[in-house]
Amino acid sequence: MDLPWALLLVLLCYHGQLLPWLRTVGEPSLDEFYSEAQAKMFLQFYEQTAQVVLNELMEATWNYVTNITRRNQENMMQKEAEWSQFMLYFGTRARMFRINHFLDPDVKRMLSKLRNIDKSALPTKDLLEYNKLLTYMEAAYNGAEVCLNEGPCLPLEPDLEEIMATSRDQKELLWAWQGWRDAVGRQLRPVFGDYVHLSNKVAQYNGYEDMGALWRSKYESDTLEDDLEQLYTELQPLYLNLHAYVRRSLYRFYGPELIDLRGPIPAHLLGNMWAQSWGNILDLVLPYPDKPPEDVTKIMKIQHWKPEKMFEEANLFFTSMGMLPAPPTFWIKSMMQKPVDGREVECHTSSWNFYKFNDFRVKKCTEVTVEDLLSVFHQMGHIQYFSQYQNLSVIYQEGASPAFEEAVGSIITLSASSHKHLLARGLLSQQHLDSEEEMNFLLGIALEKIAFIPFSYMVDLFRWKVFDGTIQKSVYNQEWWNLRDRVSLRSPGYPGTHSVDQADLELNSQVLGSKVLKYQGLCPPVPRSEDDFDPGAKFHIPASLPYVRYFLSLVLQFQLHEVLCRASGHVGPLHRCDIYNSKVAGRILEDLLKLGSSRPWQQVLKEMTGEPNISTKALLTYFKPLLNWLVTENVKQGDILGWPDFSCSFEEKVTSKVSFLGTEAEPDQAYLGQWVLLSMSFVMFFLILALVFRLHYLEKQSLKKDTVVVKTMPSTYFLGIAMEPHQAVRKQWLLLGLCFILMLCCIGLLIWILTQSTGKAPWTKDEWQS
Numbered sequence: 001m002d003l004p005w006a007l008l009l010v011l012l013c014y015h016g017q018l019l020p021w022l023r024t025v026g027e028p029s030l031d032e033f034y035s036e037a038q039a040k041m042f043l044q045f046y047e048q049t050a051q052v053v054l055n056e057l058m059e060a061t062w063n064y065v066t067n068i069t070r071r072n073q074e075n076m077m078q079k080e081a082e083w084s085q086f087m088l089y090f091g092t093r094a095r096m097f098r099i100n101h102f103l104d105p106d107v108k109r110m111l112s113k114l115r116n117i118d119k120s121a122l123p124t125k126d127l128l129e130y131n132k133l134l135t136y137m138e139a140a141y142n143g144a145e146v147c148l149n150e151g152p153c154l155p156l157e158p159d160l161e162e163i164m165a166t167s168r169d170q171k172e173l174l175w176a177w178q179g180w181r182d183a184v185g186r187q188l189r190p191v192f193g194d195y196v197h198l199s200n201k202v203a204q205y206n207g208y209e210d211m212g213a214l215w216r217s218k219y220e221s222d223t224l225e226d227d228l229e230q231l232y233t234e235l236q237p238l239y240l241n242l243h244a245y246v247r248r249s250l251y252r253f254y255g256p257e258l259i260d261l262r263g264p265i266p267a268h269l270l271g272n273m274w275a276q277s278w279g280n281i282l283d284l285v286l287p288y289p290d291k292p293p294e295d296v297t298k299i300m301k302i303q304h305w306k307p308e309k310m311f312e313e314a315n316l317f318f319t320s321m322g323m324l325p326a327p328p329t330f331w332i333k334s335m336m337q338k339p340v341d342g343r344e345v346e347c348h349t350s351s352w353n354f355y356k357f358n359d360f361r362v363k364k365c366t367e368v369t370v371e372d373l374l375s376v377f378h379q380m381g382h383i384q385y386f387s388q389y390q391n392l393s394v395i396y397q398e399g400a401s402p403a404f405e406e407a408v409g410s411i412i413t414l415s416a417s418s419h420k421h422l423l424a425r426g427l428l429s430q431q432h433l434d435s436e437e438e439m440n441f442l443l444g445i446a447l448e449k450i451a452f453i454p455f456s457y458m459v460d461l462f463r464w465k466v467f468d469g470t471i472q473k474s475v476y477n478q479e480w481w482n483l484r485d486r487v488s489l490r491s492p493g494y495p496g497t498h499s500v501d502q503a504d505l506e507l508n509s510q511v512l513g514s515k516v517l518k519y520q521g522l523c524p525p526v527p528r529s530e531d532d533f534d535p536g537a538k539f540h541i542p543a544s545l546p547y548v549r550y551f552l553s554l555v556l557q558f559q560l561h562e563v564l565c566r567a568s569g570h571v572g573p574l575h576r577c578d579i580y581n582s583k584v585a586g587r588i589l590e591d592l593l594k595l596g597s598s599r600p601w602q603q604v605l606k607e608m609t610g611e612p613n614i615s616t617k618a619l620l621t622y623f624k625p626l627l628n629w630l631v632t633e634n635v636k637q638g639d640i641l642g643w644p645d646f647s648c649s650f651e652e653k654v655t656s657k658v659s660f661l662g663t664e665a666e667p668d669q670a671y672l673g674q675w676v677l678l679s680m681s682f683v684m685f686f687l688i689l690a691l692v693f694r695l696h697y698l699e700k701q702s703l704k705k706d707t708v709v710v711k712t713m714p715s716t717y718f719l720g721i722a723m724e725p726h727q728a729v730r731k732q733w734l735l736l737g738l739c740f741i742l743m744l745c746c747i748g749l750l751i752w753i754l755t756q757s758t759g760k761a762p763w764t765k766d767e768w769q770s
C-alpha cells in the first residue's frame with residue numbers, strides 16, 4: 001500500500017479493525033466483501049481520511065497562491081501527488097462495488113461520485129507531467145506583465161484592467177489588449193496541445209471519451225448540449241439588440257474609422273480585457289446621458305470604504321435574511337487585498353473550502369469600486385454555500401451543479417445592485433428614479449449580464465471542440481475568433497432580427513464543421529496569427545477550469561431571484577426587487593444550499609421553483625422593459641442586428657487606406673486610379689485595332705512586291721530600322737501579339753482589383769465608401 005503518511009496516520013488511529021476490503025484488492029470474486037454493508041463502512045472510512053488529506057492539500061495550495069515561492073510550489077505539488085494517490089486508492093475500490101444491486105440511494109450516489117477521480121487516474125509519470133504543465137500554465141498567466149517603453153511593467157490586476165475599464169484612447173486600449181495577449185497567449189501556445197492530450201488521457205482513464213465529456217458529466221444530463229443551445233437561442237434577441245445598440249453608440253464616439261455599423265465590434269473598445277462584460281463603458285452608451293446615474297464608487301471613496309468593510313456589507317446581507325454569518329476564521333485568514341509586503345500572489349478572485357469546521361476563505365485583490373463590491377457579494381455566496389453544506393459528507397460538499405455554486409452570490413447581487421437597496425444602504429442619495437433613469441439603470445445591468453451571455457457560452461464550446469478534435473492544433477486561434485465573430489444563423493424570429501441567407505450558412509458550415517454556432521460579434525483589433533493564442537489570455541483556460549457554469553448560472557440566478565422575490569412579498573417589476581431582510585427568502589435559499597450535491601439538481605430545482613429545468617423566462621421578464629426600448633431605438637436608427645460584414649479589417653479602416661496595385665492609397669485615389677487604368681485599356685485596345693489594319697495592309701503590299709521584285713534594297717522600316725518588308729511584317733506581328741497579351745493582363749488586373757477591394761462594380765461608389 002503506497003499511501004501518504006497522513007493517510008497512514010489516520011489509518012492507524014482509526015478505531016475500527018482493518019476492514020476486509022483493505023486486504024482484498026484485486027479479488028473481486030469475494031462478493032461478500034463488496035456488499036452494501038461493506039460499502040457503507042468503506043464510505044465512512046473514506047470520509048474520515050479524506051477530510052485530513054483534502055485539508056492538507058487546500059492549505060498547501062493556499063500557501064502557494066498567496067505567496068508564490070519555489071518552496072511553496074514544491075510543497076503544493078507534493079500534496080497534490082498525495083491527494084492523487086489517495087483518490088486512486090479509493091476510486092479503484094469504489095469501482096468494484098456493484099452498485100446496481102444496492103438499495104440505499106445515498107450509498108449508490110456516493111460511490112458513483114467517488115468513481116470519477118479526475119487526474120488521479122493518470123499513471124504516475126503522466127500525472128507528474130500533467131501537474132507540472134498545469135502549474136506552468138497558471139504561473140505563466142499570473143506572472144505576465146506588459147512593459148511600457150523604458151517604463152515600469154504593468155500586471156493585469158489592477159493596472160491593465162484599469163486601463164481597459166477607464167481609457168477612451170483607442171491606441172492605449174490596443175496597447176493593453178495586445179500586450180496582454182502577447183505576454184500570456186504566446187507563452188501558452190506551445191504547451192496547450194500537450195495539455196489537451198493529457199487531459200483527454202485523464203478523461204479516458206475515467207471512462208469518458210474526452211475531457212469535454214468528463215466536464216459535461218458534472219451536470220448529470222444527457223441533453224446538456226441541446227439544452228444550452230436552446231437557452232442561447234432564447235436569449236439571442238436580447239444580445240443582438242444590445243450589440244447593435246452599443247455598436248451604434250461606439251460609432252458615435254469613435255467614428256466610422258473604428259466602427260462598421262454592419263460589422264462586428266473591435267474587441268478592445270468594450271471596457272474589459274475579454275469584452276465579457278461591458279459595464280465600464282456605460283458612460284458612452286447611456287440611453288439618457290443627461291441623466292447619468294450616481295457614481296457609487298465615488299460615494300464609497302468619499303465614505304472611506306475599505307476592502308474589509310465591503311466583505312462586512314455582503315455578510316450583513318446574508319445575516320439580514322437569517323442566514324449564516326461568515327465564521328471568525330474567515331475574517332482572520334482571508335486575503336482581502338493585494339499584500340504590500342512584497343509577496344507575489346495570484347490575484348484572481350476565488351473562494352475556498354478547507355474541509356475543516358468553519359474554515360472558509362476568500363482571496364481577492366479588492367479595490368474600492370462598486371464592481372468589486374458586487375464581486376464580493378458573489379464570493380460571499382460561495383462562502384454561504386460552504387457553510388450550509390459543511391455537515392454533509394465530503395463527497396456532497398459541492399453545489400447541486402456547478403451552475404448553482406455560481407448562482408447563489410449572483411442572486412444576492414441582483415438585489416444588492418437595485419436602486420432600492422443601494423439607497424437604503426446610503427450608497428445613493430437620489431430618492432426616486434424616473435422612467436428614463438430606470439432605463440439607464442437597466443442598461444447598466446444588461447452591460448454586465450447580457451453582454452456576458454455569448455462569452456460564457458463560447459469559452460467551453462471552443463474547448464469541447466478542442467478536446468474532441470474538431471478544432472485542430474494548427475487552427476486554435478483562428479477558430480477562437482471564428483466562434484467570436486460568426487453571426488448567428490438560426491433566426492430567433494424576433495422583430496427586426498437579421499436573418500442570414502443560404503450562402504452565409506454554407507460558409508459557416510465549412511468553417512465550423514456541420515454545427516452552426518452563435519457568437520459574440522467581436523473581432524480582433526489587430527491581425528492575429530497562429531503564433532497567438534488568444535483564448536489563453538482568459539484565466540480559466542490556463543487554470544483548466546470549466547466555464548459553462550457561468551452561462552447556466554446567469555440564467556439560473558434570475559430564475560431563483562424571481563422565486564425568492566415572490567416569496568419575500570415583492571410586487572412590481574422584477575428589477576426593483578430587493579430580498580434584503582426577508583427571512584422567508586432566506587429560509588428557502590438555505591433549504592437549497594443545505595443539500596449540497598446530495599441530490600440531482602433537477603430535483604432540487606423542481607422543489608424550489610416547481611420547474612425541473614433551467615428557464616430563461618425570469619431573465620426575459622427582468623429585461624423586458626429594456627428590450628422593448630432597445631428594439632424601438634434600433635429600428636429608429638435603422639440598425640441591423642448581427643454582423644453580416646464578417647471581416648474586421650480594423651488596420652485598414654484606421655488608416656483609411658485601400659490596396660491599389662500592391663500599394664496603400666486613399667480610397668479616392670484608388671478609385672481614380674482604377675478609372676485611369678480602365679481608360680488606358682480602352683486606348684490600348686483601339687491602338688491595337690489600328691495596328692492590325694495597318695499590318696494587314698502592309699502584308700498585302702509586301703506580298704505583291706515579293707512577286708514582282710525579287711531582289712531589291714530594303715524599303716520598309718520597323719521601329720526606325722530599315723529592313724526587308726517580310727522581316728518587318730514578322731516583327732510587327734510579334735509586337736501585336738505582345739500588345740494583345742499586355743492588354744489582357746491589364747483587363748485581368750482591373751477585374752482583380754475591383755473584386756478584391758469592394759466585391760462590387762466601380763460605379764456603385766456610395767456603397768463602396770460607406
Ligand SMILES: [Zn+2]
Nearest residue numbers: 378382405406
Ligand atoms: Zn464564483
